[in-house]
Amino acid sequence: MSGTIRTGGHGRLGSVLSGLAVAVGCVLFLGGFAWGAVLYQPYIVPTDSMNPTVTAGDRVLAQRIDGDEVRRGDVVVFTDTTWGNVPMIKRVVGVGGDKVACCDADGRLTVNGTAVEEPYLRSQGWGVEEAASPSEFAATVPDGHLFLLGDQRAASQDSRVHLQDAGQGSVPRSAVSARLDAVVWPLDGLAAVDRPQGFAELPGGVSQPGPVRPLAWAVVGGAALILGGAAYGPLARLGSRARRKATARG
Template sequence: MGESTTRTAPRGAGTNKGPVGSRAGQRLSGLAVALGLVLFLGGFGWAALVYRPYTVPTGSMTPTIGVGDRVLAQRVDGSAVRRGDVVVFHDKTWVQNSAVVKRVVAVGGDTVSCCKQGKLTVNGKEIDEPYLKGGVAEITNFPTVKVPEGRLFLLGDERQGSLDSTAHLTDAASGTVPRSAVDARVDAVIWPMKGMLQRPTGFEVFGALSQPGPLRTMVLLIAVGAVLVLAGGAYGPIAKRMGGSRARTEPARAR
């Protein structure tokens, strides 16, 4: 007589899969969440160390920066500032206890004047300034200024009515400010979302321009971190739902 045998599944078989997915999947989702948090928080922490937010209260930098725009400025030493940079600085001879945002158009040793055919002149060269409204320096003519060493000559992008170096020409330093007064260099307008400032190519004739800070890298880290956190967190509910669907269909196949 034949003996009937009953096959039993090995102990532990099937335990690696269930309504919440495989153990490997759970581990990977946990790793994704952990890595995502590191990238997300690390990006924000890095940005907090390197950048400072400012709100620009006037229209002296329009159209580049409008009234009330929120900007991110990279903390830099004044010695790193170059022509064309938009900087944040403090100078008590200009404004008491308030940050000022202007564009550097000349540095120590330069000779600057305005205007020739509607263009600013630095060291005898006419400067193209596409960031100006209409690309023309609509400004009251000012006499030639020789910028002292270690100082900066600054103008607003809205040249008419801007309280910049031209409003302080009668000062002992001919409207210039020391490099040491610079706190930061503006990299981007974040509200409204105008993005990174364009490099002022008109000043390339005098050498290399300042390079943008690491803001794009920071944004990438934050974005990738957010995606990993969301993807890792969504794995469990998705696997549970898929497991439940399989459980409902398998008995029907056995009939």
């Protein structure tokens, strides 16, 4: 009788733990999705102007932010009437008060006279560094504005083509609605959009990564707990039947 009691106790404990695993898994899974939906907006990249960082057709997650949170180096989603009044994706290379110019003797972008290393300009992984711009330019960014360039500098339609407009090609910070954090498609795994360290030494530094990775782990971990907890019952019944058959044969 004591053996039966121990077995039943273990079974009840297993059922309680499996139920707890499913409950915690549901909280993590649904909570991760819900919080992600609040923080992030999905976008489809429309052009190759940000190649090779992101390419046309990539599905990306952009964190909803206020324009005041933008730092140099961020890849942002913005909408501005001068640029066609449609959402566009570009990289911020200058903020209010900056003097942005190109190129120095080594073909680099300069911000307030400081040359900026931009490793994301490497062409398609071939190891060939592009000049920061195929044409020279210089602009002073008005307060409260941002100067934006595409990573595919030879083809991008960006602040350089709006230099004669008011603001010397810059857009107001208020035009920004989100900052890219990750590429989720193609499915090569979750690829974070890194903050470039070339801007880190400038005043204000670079922005911190968003919470996309913790949210992804919460969703994946929650799914694993749900599946594991749900599988306990069928596996326990199979084990019980196997033990009864072994006892009957004995």
